[in-house]
Amino acid sequence: MRDVLRGRFIHDIGDGTITSAWFDEWNDVEPLINIVRLCDIVNGGMLLTDQVCDIIDQAKWRWPPDWVDRYVILNNLAPPVLSINSDMVMGNDIAGNKCVFSISHVWEYLRPHAPIVEWYSMVWFSQCIPRHTFVDFVLLVSPFAIRNVARIVVIKLLFAASIYYVWQERNRRLFKKGNRSAMQLYETIYSTVR
Template identity: 35%
Template sequence: MFAADVWNNIRVKAGIQNFSTWDDIVMGLASNAHKRSIQSIIARLLLAASTYLIWKERNDRFHNMSILTKRESLWVSWNYDNKLKGCSFWDIPVPNNCSWGWRKLLQLRPSIRSHIWSKVGNGVNTSAWFDRWADICPICNLVSPRDIRMAGFSLNASIADIISNGVWLWPDAWYDLFPVLTNIHVLQLEPNKQDTLVWKGVDHNECTYSSSTAWDSIRSKEKLVPWYKLIWNAQCIPRHAFNMWLIMRNKLLTQDVILSWVPPRRKTMDMMCCSLCTADFDSHSHLFFECLFSTQVWFMVRDLADLHTVPLVWQQVIDVLLQHASSKLPINVIRRLLVAAVAYVMWQERNNRMFGNQSRPPDILCKEILHTVRSKLMGLTFKKTDCVSSLLDRWEVHGESLFKRFT
């Protein structure tokens, strides 16, 4: 499930969304291995990077569980002898001179600790102080190591070491110092049953451990924004999509954003102005499309996507696109590509003028935008109809290969 989530998020960008199995992917890329096109190179790089990261994530989680369950292996034994040295995996600090892999394993502990529980049998292999075997555990969060030692216990004590004849062996004074301990009922140990580790999900229900359940438990979950399909779709140009994502989140480093960081310096920054039109501070709303320069560029290209009736307000342009954010109709695909291309080129031109002292006239930018969108359209396939043919002719995109999958 984890690998599927990762792969589904990137295969569209690799242009191999039609391949579902590993054999299909390998055979598909092998058939184009001799090609040096950008799309072919990106597909191979994304496949290599995704398989590496999925394997690395799997190993990190697998190794943590191997250490906690004391799996019989040379690697686990070596880490217990040379890394832990009698200490609990949960308590050992991150050394300054440890290997990168060991540091990453230790840094994963805060993310997984609340999900790994010990199911007590005979209590021999469950740490009394550091493992999670009751709701208020680990007890080391309540009782300090100093108090534990002063009571005569070892920090390596197991559950079996602190229970005798059905009662806890810790001092009665602890109930006054740590009243929450009264909520822990004495466990009934089963001499013939081994302790086991279990994984509990976000709902605190026990479930079978796997990389997919672990990923679903610890990953960050947010509400889907209404515009995500507008940005991330099978037809998007990755660099344009990333720029659009920044715009939708108001994260471009425009001058108004920079001024908000250092308001006391506003008086010394009064000379700042839009590098495109020199009329005002540049901002998201100004660049798209209150700026006279960006307006000129927009007027040159908008008719090709039938957007001439949309007001020159960025939010209203987005609102029009959102109405058909999931549509695969050619006109809606072209609209998404065109708006993203215009936004990307305008931001690029703004930076070139501000930091590189290079400028291009609107007609040159218009040609670049149209060439980018046209090149993308040549790599897509459409259902052959008179309406689609007419639309592609308007963009000067020709060729029967555009329709071969649907004829």
């Protein structure tokens, strides 16, 4: 998962107090831990827990002078200008537009995309009862059209409740050796939808 998301998000430096100096992607190159050896970080008097603000002093890098010769790529890395704003994690949405990080953007990037199936509205609708929709989903119900919207909602609820409770009754009879009468089943469905 980490390899899939690597490079998708970058820290926009504000005050530098949230972003890890070594492990987060905040510069145009890559995380500094991929450039500077771990032993050099420790021997240079730096800590692995340093934030970006910890390795900058008066708009200059705080790392040892010999790093500039040892790690030539650091010569081209200008220290970010720290501000009073907080650091922000930025990323790209599914369309490639730059945006503030959110879990919903990660989900949209990672989830498989497929066209909406024709029975979608029969199973998932705003008045649905969640525990009923799973059984509906499993059975892949096809929707049917009725003109009156109120009737559609009631029929969908009745349909979903009926499937759920009939399936529940089936399991009860198979595994618990108990059963309800047809009238008791009807009353249960009716009271749920009502």
